[in-house]
Amino acid sequence: MLQLRDLTRRFGDITAVDGVSFDVSDGQLTGFVGGNGAGKTTTMRMVMGVLARDEGTILWNGAPVTVHDQRRFGYMPEERGLYPKQPVLDQLAYLGELHGMTGRDARRSIMEQLERFGLADRAKDRVEKLSLGNQQRVQIIAALIAEPAALILDEPFSGLDPDAVDSMTDILREHTVRGIPVLFSSHQLDLVQRLCDRLTIMARGRVVASGTVSELQAGGPTRYKLTLGGDAGWVRDARHGVHVVDVDGPTALVEIVQEGTEQPLLEEAMARGPVREFARVIPALSEIYREVTA
Numbered sequence: 001m002l003q004l005r006d007l008t009r010r011f012g013d014i015t016a017v018d019g020v021s022f023d024v025s026d027g028q029l030t031g032f033v034g035g036n037g038a039g040k041t042t043t044m045r046m047v048m049g050v051l052a053r054d055e056g057t058i059l060w061n062g063a064p065v066t067v068h069d070q071r072r073f074g075y076m077p078e079e080r081g082l083y084p085k086q087p088v089l090d091q092l093a094y095l096g097e098l099h100g101m102t103g104r105d106a107r108r109s110i111m112e113q114l115e116r117f118g119l120a121d122r123a124k125d126r127v128e129k130l131s132l133g134n135q136q137r138v139q140i141i142a143a144l145i146a147e148p149a150a151l152i153l154d155e156p157f158s159g160l161d162p163d164a165v166d167s168m169t170d171i172l173r174e175h176t177v178r179g180i181p182v183l184f185s186s187h188q189l190d191l192v193q194r195l196c197d198r199l200t201i202m203a204r205g206r207v208v209a210s211g212t213v214s215e216l217q218a219g220g221p222t223r224y225k226l227t228l229g230g231d232a233g234w235v236r237d238a239r240h241g242v243h244v245v246d247v248d249g250p251t252a253l254v255e256i257v258q259e260g261t262e263q264p265l266l267e268e269a270m271a272r273g274p275v276r277e278f279a280r281v282i283p284a285l286s287e288i289y290r291e292v293t294a
């Protein structure tokens, strides 16, 4: 388990990461989201030890993380970092050997991964000859070499086509099933909502929300959609302790300001005519994201 405690990093006058704390638990896929410049990459670099921290602690299985621990983490950096002129297989095999694998084992395991990503026939091509999406696939394989103890992936899904997103998802799940903690950043909120067990949202260097998607949804406003047989305009004037978010023809979206106030509203609606629908609206992650980062 990886625990980040009060991590802070400044660049001159800018505090890029400001007292960030959250956990990346064993066997969980933790999504890391936030707008451009929120501080995700800086946080991940500190976890990997490629950037020094000004304050704070990183714990790996309860003890301060060591360089030896960090070497066992699979890392996909934002800046990527493959050599464009070197052939795919040679380059990955070299990385495997740096991790202590024999050349033979490294090549076998890499060929398996290339096969999975549909890249086996490109093994001898130079990296620069591959499309950006395929270079991205090779980067992912680089992070997975040598059975990592944790995975820290900076936007691993960016630039991938739907097939590669599926392969990537399968691979991450295979790691979490084996108990490995996985942290990945992404701007694709629908993907994060679908995939991750937990997520941490950053804005302006701070953590603004953290938890499972359901926990974050439960913490958001309670909204109901009311659809009537006739026009719903009267809801705007109703005094039921509800806040009217929107009215569109026969449909009104209301926010419950005080618990229990939805009942009188429903009763009034039924007294006025047919009610086609009265249902709780669970906010999408994108709505929660907009609220907590505003």
Ligand SMILES: Nc1ncnc2c1ncn2[C@@H]1O[C@H](COP(=O)(O)OP(=O)(O)OP(=O)(O)O)[C@@H](O)[C@H]1O
Pocket (backbone or CB within 6 Å): 011, 014, 016, 034, 035, 036, 037, 038, 039, 040, 041, 042, 043, 078
């Ligand atoms: N080496 C650096 N020198 C100066 N400022 C930096 C450096 N690295 C990051 N920053 C600043 O720190 C802040 C956080 O940047 P960071 O790259 O961590 O954000 P991010 O959440 O990863 O953004 P994105 O989603 O755009 O990748 C930004 O204001 C950025 O300009």
